[in-house]
Amino acid sequence: MNTQLSDLMHRDVQDLTPDLDALTQAARRRGLSIRRRRQALSTLGAVAAVAVIAVGSTQLRGSADSSRPAATAPTTPAPTTQASGTTRLSGEATAAGLRDLLGEVVQGRATSFAGQDSTVSYDSYGELRWFPADGSGFSDVGLNVQPGFESRIYHCQAWQVACTVTRSGGAKLMTFEEVTEVAGGKGIRVTADLLRADGVRVVASATNGAELPANKWHITRARPAFTAQELALVVGQSWWGPRIPAELQREGAALPGYTDLDSDRGDWLDGSPTAKPTP
Amino acid sequence: MAEAPSLDEQPPGSFEEFVHATGPRMYRTAVLLCGDHHLAEDLTQATYAKVFASWGRVRRADNPVAYTRTVLTRTWLSHRRLRRTTEQPVDDLPDLPAPHPDPGTRLDLVEALSRLRPEDRAVVVLRFYLDLSVNQTAQLLGISDVATRKRCSRALERLRSMLPDLDLEASS
Known part of the structure; x- marks a missing residue:
């Protein structure tokens, strides 16, 4: 057989057709959700800007007239929510949960929260940048939660460094490192990959810097800030699953500067065709 | 092969018409990218959701199909974060x-x-x-x-x- 690749591609998928009515309806629903989120964010931004301006101008007045106390920022009461219960795991809740767990292992602070989730597969992803309290360089840490994993073979492969596989009570845990030779050193990503007996897979990884496009790295430290064993503790937290405590969602909603990795706003439409892809 | 008529040179009418005209090809592209029908369905849906969210701009764009194709590819590359350690190249x-x-x-x-x-x-x-x-x-x-x-x-x-x-x- 002497087949052109292009022809073969077309032939292999030509019979696949999605349910277009269902696709349209689902896309509309998700699209409306994106619009609502944008509107909420722009409203929040406007309110925050007003508050900053108000506080700034009041403090300026206060400093000019030392006899008057400087005003403090108005506090907004937290929205009332149900005290208990669970909710669907989201990207922001994943990032919040990850932050909480990492803080129990290594003292420090987190920035650059981001994540994404899927309403079809119920997968969720959260990431953050962790700055250890000892002042050493940051680590980028990410965590995937993937419910409904029927099976997966856990065995170490040649490219995995310091790889271990352990099995316990129907669960499988694999830890390993990926090492990338780059200018100025080695980019290291340490990973803990847990498949629980209930089919929920939780994977966490931490780097020794920032992994950049085109296989480049900005190395900030010799080793990631978290060991494989510490990441194993993180993925072993029982709350990870398709539904999580509502409190975690509330924490996620309050994450400062959270970025939805799927929120492509199409801004690049009006800009250069080579604008930076998202993300 | 029964591909939908190209919308490359003409502005789309409604969002529904646009999805019906371009959806099959986008979905097939998604299958080739994902290698997984379930994930391809999600990717296609996420793509059109973004298109819908910016529909006013998209329909006025020079090439709405190219825009959608770009969203699909970029969303897929972004989506890979979810399964980063699942699919080890x-x-x-x-x-x-x-x-x-x-x-x-x-x-x-x-x-x-x-x-x-x-x-x-x-x-x-x-x-x-x-x-x-x-x-x-x-x-x-x-x-x-x-x-x-x-x-x-x-x-x-x-x-x-x-x-x-x-x-x-x-x-x-």
């Missing part, structure tokens, strides 16, 4: 199972594509399924023409090993 061909000797049960193309590095796979799908030029592919992925050619060459080399009966010379 295999760099060393010896790690791959040898192609089955019986042509009747040869390795499926979609499966072979799924064994490429995602970035390489994107180049192959854009070039050979969507028939984009090297320059168009490079612009969509935000990489140089040289990098595009390099990825394409690397991908074809791997596909050639997995699908020895494929005429890749003519394709490239």
Whole structure:
């Protein structure tokens, strides 16, 4: 057989057709959700800007007239929510949960929260940048939660460094490192990959810097800030699953500067065709 | 092949019409990128959700289909974060199972594509399924023409090993 690749591609998928009515309806629903989120964010931004301006101008007045106390920022009461219960795991809740767990292992602070989730597969992803309290360089840490994993073979492969596989009570845990030779050193990503007996897979990884496009790295430290064993503790937290405590969602909603990795706003439409892809 | 009529040169009417005209091709592209029908369904839905969220701008764009195609590819590359450690691209061909000797049960193309590095796979799908030029592919992925050619060459080399009966010379 002497087949052109292009022809073969077309032939292999030509019979696949999605349910277009269902696709349209689902896309509309998700699209409306994106619009609502944008509107909420722009409203929040406007309110925050007003508050900053108000506080700034009041403090300026206060400093000019030392006899008057400087005003403090108005506090907004937290929205009332149900005290208990669970909710669907989201990207922001994943990032919040990850932050909480990492803080129990290594003292420090987190920035650059981001994540994404899927309403079809119920997968969720959260990431953050962790700055250890000892002042050493940051680590980028990410965590995937993937419910409904029927099976997966856990065995170490040649490219995995310091790889271990352990099995316990129907669960499988694999830890390993990926090492990338780059200018100025080695980019290291340490990973803990847990498949629980209930089919929920939780994977966490931490780097020794920032992994950049085109296989480049900005190395900030010799080793990631978290060991494989510490990441194993993180993925072993029982709350990870398709539904999580509502409190975690509330924490996620309050994450400062959270970025939805799927929120492509199409801004690049009006800009250069080579604008930076998202993300 | 019963492809929907091209909307490249004419502005779309309603969002529904646009999805019906372009959805099948976008979905098939998603299947080639994902190698997984379930994930492809999610990717296609996420793509059109973004298109709908910006519909006013999209329908006024010079080429709404190109816009949607770009959203699809970029969303997929972004989506990979969710499964980053699920799909480990295999760099060393010896790690791959040898192609089955019986042509009747040869390795499926979609499966072979799924064994490429995602970035390489994107180049192959854009070039050979969507028939984009090297320059168009490079612009969509935000990489140089040289990098595009390099990825394409690397991908074809791997596909050639997995699908020895494929005429890749003519394709490239």
